[in-house]
Amino acid sequence: MSERPVHHTLFTTGVSLPMNMDMTNVRGLGPSAVRLHLALGAVLLAILAFGPVWAQTPAFVLIMVCGVVALHVGPDRLLPADQRKPWRHIRYAAYLFVIASVIRAAVPSTMTTPPTTMALIPNAFVVPAYLFLGSAFSGMLRRRRAADDDPARIDALLVGLAGAFLTWTFVIAPAVDGSGTTVIRVVDAFFPIIDVVLLVLVAQLMLAGGARQPALWLLVVASADMFVADLLFTLRDAEMISMPQHVVDVLFAAMFVAIPAAALHPSMRTLTQPQKIVIRDLGRVRLAVIATVMVVPTVVATLMPLGSVANNLVRALLCALVVLAVLVRVVRSNNSRVRAERANRRRATHDALTDLPNRELLSDTVASWADRVADEGQEISLLFIDLDRFKMINDHWGHGVGDELLCEVAGRLSAQVRTQDIVARIGGDEFVVALASPSHLRLADSLAERLLVELARPFKLSVGEVVISASIGVAKSHGGAHALELIRDADTAMYKAKGSGRNAVALFDTSLREQVRDRVKLEQSLRGAGERGELAVHFQPIVDVRSGDIDGFEALMRWNSAEHGFVRPDEFIPIAEETGMIVEMGEWLLRESVRQLLEWQAMRRPGDCQLHVSVNVAVRQLRDGSLVNIVDELLRETGLAPSSLWLEITESGVMEDIETALLTLNALHSLGVVLCIDDFGTGYSSLSYLHRLPVGVVKIDRAFISRIGVSQDDGDEPIVRAVLAMTHAMGHRVVAEGVETQAQRDWLYGQGCDLIQGWFYGKADRPENLTHWIRPQPQEAAYLS
CATH class of the missing domain: 3.20.20.450 (EAL domain)
Structure with a gap:
């Protein structure tokens, strides 16, 4: 369903195979295998639907044989061993369907209308087959979907509840009240129920986003075939409609073509892999579906005459569940939006790696202090901290270890300051500590010396103990300086500390600003000096x-x-x-x-x-x-x-x-x-x-x-x-x-x-x-x- 994406990614793994996936013995299949299977299946379905009677049974047998073979070959060739479990369950379901079909063909009394107790024999294999299908779809969904608050779950539940209401009203309730023994009526009612459950699972696979590849569409077609076939089968057994078994067989055979085709298509890998999920704005199509599942049960419940007490209670309960599901959908969607907005605001003001305030939040905070410190006779102090030779850490051990070190440094800095102080990360290995205090206490000076000692202690990282040092520049203001100017002055003092041999503290003074201005002018002039012919080579004798x-x-x-x-x-x-x-x-x-x-x-x-x-x-x-x-x-x-x-x-x-x-x-x-x-x-x-x-x-x-x-x-x-x-x-x-x-x-x-x-x-x-x-x-x- 088409919807406008919102920039809030809940799960970042794409369609490609995970790096840690064991691909041993995975060989792959070409697209010709899927095309051949679908072409052969289409021919056999046409024979089954419109061909002579003598050719229909062989066509049906060939469809089942090709389906079972495809369910073996596809997953074994396309998936690693740890991803095949859902497809094994589909394979087990196929075996049981084949056994039930053989029994029905061999024992015609199992197919009479109205059904007799003989119908329970093939149904004893069909019921567990449906359970295996449900387990397979659940396994795919569990591996594929993302966050717990993914709206696809509640939307699929809405579809299921609406389907359950209509199925109960027009299929299950009449079937239960119809002729036949109680056991037969319950079994006949089971099929539409499990079909609704399967529809809910497939709807979640569709609505949860990610890659909607051909394999997924084939599963949707197969589920729709099963639902329609079982609906017609139940209505026929309840003698609510008159329909030959041949129609049900064609729909069932179409399901037996579609699911194996999904197993052969390379995109079947996406059915058992986590997908990239994006929370989206509610699109028109999805909104129309939600509105339909709310309105239809309400209208039907209003227009349908009252039945038995049990029937009326079930219909009322399903209507109430639809309303509650919509309410839950609205509440969860709103909560998810609020959390997303809160997360976006935090990402805008905090460093993603260390979760410390970033430059923007630091500037805003220092600016907010300006008036207060001026009135109270205090001063704002900024400590600009740069890790010495941090590039060597990344070059030697990799950026992963460098990130470890940055997080450890953030922790040590935060542990050394007061609760009202700010520790921010404003660049790669650059941190700033901001504090406001009475000038006579010289808190910034003592804190800077303490931080030098603290940062010189070994850091216990994944590669062992790592020792670093830091250069710290200190700038102070009584409230008149702009926040960005104060950060710049502290940065300038830090470079003075580095020039003094690193692992040192330097205090900003106005002469440093002149030096920086001269240095910037010199840097700009140096650019292009070669092209202007200003560089020369002098030689000294050896x-x-x-x-x-x-x-x-x-x-x-x-x-x-x-x-x-x-x-x-x-x-x-x-x-x-x-x-x-x-x-x-x-x-x-x-x-x-x-x-x-x-x-x-x-x-x-x-x-x-x-x-x-x-x-x-x-x-x-x-x-x-x-x-x-x-x-x-x-x-x-x-x-x-x-x-x-x-x-x-x-x-x-x-x-x-x-x-x-x-x-x-x-x-x-x-x-x-x-x-x-x-x-x-x-x-x-x-x-x-x-x-x-x-x-x-x-x-x-x-x-x-x-x-x-x-x-x-x-x-x-x-x-x-x-x-x-x-x-x-x-x-x-x-x-x-x-x-x-x-x-x-x-x-x-x-x-x-x-x-x-x-x-x-x-x-x-x-x-x-x-x-x-x-x-x-x-x-x-x-x-x-």
Whole structure:
């Protein structure tokens, strides 16, 4: 029945097979099997209805044989074992119908009119057959339907009650009052009753929504055939009409064609699978049906003359049940609508995963506090909480574990606040706690510190204990600030906390707002800087300590903005990394560096050492799946020797997700390029992981170089000695960065350092200013071993 859908899904499983369904030995049937069965059935029905008498019995036998075979083949070929039970019951019913038909054909006295006690013999098989059909339809309905408040149930009951009223009035009551023994009259009355029950079950299958596929329509046709056949059979036995048995046989045979055809059709799977159910507005057709089942019994009850007391009581009871069913339908429909509206309102204001208030409800609540706190001399405080490195949780264990963690975090935050405070989730791993309190109590500050400690405790998840940290930004207002502005200020303070090393609390001040404004301007200018020709590559020499000859260059990106002038790398590189622009900019840097190296190599004399170029790879590039393909393509296009390309990775970037990084690093290593660990020694775990990384060069951070050779008591010299000894033992070359003095170079030479980079030899410069390094001259400062 056509109705307008309302966006309120009660059950989300579609027609496709469930993921956990055991499909062992399920092979399927083609559509030709159904067409062949229906075509053969139509021919046999035509013979049974209009053919010669000698051909009718063979046609009837063939219909039953084909039906039983189809009921075996269809479910066994189309359904897994755990979905076949309803069809087994239909198969049992078919066996019993066949037995009853054989008895009636073999013993004609069982078919006399009016019936005798001999009719009880075949009926002893027909009655349980109907019970098996009822069980089968109930099983399909139980597996297929959705929510308890699905209106299809009450609508089907209305159809059944109206059918029961009419059947009682015109069929059962006259049959019970007719001739024959009491047992025969009761049995004859049973068939219309069970037909009404079957109609109710099939009506629910139809009205409950979901996939109304050919198999379902075939069951509807079969149920209608049974109902009409049994109605005519009962009226004939009650001698209320005169009708040959042949008509009943044709209708019964049509049922025996339709149900097996449903068993052969692939859509029969939908009869035992949960369907997507949608509550709909009451359509015109459905409304007309409900009105009919109310009006018809009332009109009939009014016009029909009174009968026996029992007859009148049953008719009154059925009429009352119809009215009550309509009333229940109205009440349940209204309640369902109210629940749906309530659920929709909650979905609009709460986070679906954690059930915490969302950004909209948070903003409305903070806005509602504004006037009250101003009058009472209080302040509104917002704590903007962001989980540090949450992406690693999703990348390593999957989003399911990430969702677990978010729910656990929501629980801990809620447990730490007062009942009048608000805990909201406003983004992926972003939470906000809002509270109003007297400013002198400093509740927000103490709460932020407490939350840092609370969130640092291990979380017990399905994968084991997981430890995280959080960065918290705090913003306060005495009621004058707009809610969204306050959230923005707390967000800004949170980024300050992240910039301070994470696992920290930062308080918003107006200077941060200026910084954010400047950062936004810088970000907008950075977009398109490459297309405008504002990016350039500078190169810094890397020199062999022993010979003093050039070994290669490190490529460094520079930005000279038309709007902002020269922008330091430590200002624009973090912006490029956070926004993802670094991926495209990094590829440009890589290609420009290789192009320049090839140009320099062409200028070298035969016998000169092969130069290399060292290019920094950002963490975003390391995680990007295209990096390996870009490097491979570049090497193939240019013909550059892979060993001439060094790729520098920071140890902190590798340590953030060592397993993911290893996949990319091993793939790059297999191409033959040289991998370098940059800023070595500034991290916290690289020493234990260095042996796992396929690196060939280690660059000691300038922080350890700046104080060597100054004082014998300096604490950095033993560290540098240890790094040199360890990396040489592992077969790696060592580059010392930030070398600026003769003393530093001399000390590194004495310790066996391989390469040096720093202002002692030259700063990073444009390629045209470095040509004196390309054709090396004898160096007075070179050391003799």
